[in-house]
Amino acid sequence: MIASMNNLNFFRILLRQYKKNDINRCTPIGWSLLHFLTNNNKQFPLQIREYAVELLLQQDDIDVNLQNHRGETPLLQLLYNWKAHNSRIAQLLLDKGGLTPITAATTLELEQIIDLMQKTIDKKDGPKKDTAKVL
Numbered sequence: 862m863i864a865s866m867n868n869l870n871f872f873r874i875l876l877r878q879y880k881k882n883d884i885n886r887c888t889p890i891g892w893s894l895l896h897f898l899t900n901n902n903k904q905f906p907l908q909i910r911e912y913a914v915e916l917l918l919q920q921d922d923i924d925v926n927l928q929n930h931r932g933e934t935p936l937l938q939l940l941y942n943w944k945a946h947n948s949r950i951a952q953l954l955l956d957k958g959g960l961t962p963i964t965a966a967t968t969l970e971l972e973q974i975i976d977l978m979q980k981t982i983d984k985k986d987g988p989k990k991d992t993a994k995v996l
Contacts, residue, residue: 884920891929899939914950918957925959
């Protein structure tokens with residue numbers, strides 16, 4: 862518990878420092894604070910990461926769709942490293958406007974990509990009867 866409180870205090874200090882400068886500042890490889898928190902970082906227990914993401918998303922100028930050097934947003938990175946316990950963080954990012962691959966493809970009107978995603982889903986899970994396609 863003491864380690865968790867130390868992590869939380871560390872994050873609060875870090876957040877104050879970022880607020881003074883730029884909440885969206887990234888490392889040379891494009892990692893923002895949100896990227897660090899959505900990477901299943903074992904240094905921060907899940908409860909601390911959830912709380913830290915909530916604090917970050919309360920900032921007016923937070924950009925939830927910043928991309929790292931591989932083009933991954935925090936939400937996409939979270940999906941790549943998916944664990945069932947990440948669902949709360951995923952919902953927080955979605956509520957703040959985080960883009961999923963399907964919403965990005967739809968927004969950009971990339972029909973071929975949407976079709977490929979649907980075929981991949983159908984191949985993996987089988988076509989669903991009486992349910993909507995990806996769109």
